[in-house]
């Protein structure tokens with residue numbers, strides 16, 4: 001079942017075609033969901049992609065309450081998802097992409113539990129995450145979204161800054177004429193808490209946190225649809241990150 005469902009999710013991503021919720025036809029527990037995620041990621045790696053980091057989801061109280069869970073979810077990001085700042089991004093490769101303003105951290109050393117995770121981080125940046133659930137109409141259960149690598153699809157990182165406190169910073173994300181604003185404190189009350197939450201889940205799920213990895217700490221606002229045209233995310237004190245979506 002694990003490989004069959006991973007194949008289905010991987011095919012949905014490759015063909016940019018949605019698929020029904022796995023929960024419609026399968027009973028999957030959270031352990032199996034992370035196994036499916038691993039099998040999905042393994043397919044990307046087998047095609048030559050490389051792991052570049054990890055991402056967190058469900059980092060706002062509102063989203064946890066909506067999903068009826070009390071734990072963040074963790075997915076994997078690869079170089080195949082990475083886009084360069086100010087580049088043109090072909091959004092036709094996605095099914096129904098949305099964007100989220102995020103804080104990105106960079107690991108300078110492996111996280112092995114010997115020192116606090118904060119001391120493994122050397123840089124922080126404004127980032128935009130592109131999420132693209134492989135499920136029809138973004139309709140999924142908690143285990144569905146874990147299996148689907150937490151909707152990971154793309155990301156753009158702004159200029160790296162020296163690691164420091166980035167809580168209570170205002171956030172603005174613009175996609176054409178659509179705009180959403182918020183604060184970095186929406187990420188678990190302080191984005192630094194995403195680091196400890198990540199370490200705990202990663203340890204339990206056997207997810208490695210390696211030197212050089214990017215950590216996408218979670219959304220600071222609700223996601224908004226990614227449409228063709230300019231996208232810019234600005235975070236107070238961290239500057240801006242932007243790209244242009246083209247269809």
Ligand code: 0L1
Nearest residue numbers: 057058131133150151219
């Ligand atoms: O990165 C995220 O916060 C999204 C997690 C998955 C849920 C979704 O696709 O909305």
Ligand code: MG
Nearest residue numbers: 100129218219
């Ligand atoms: Mg996100």
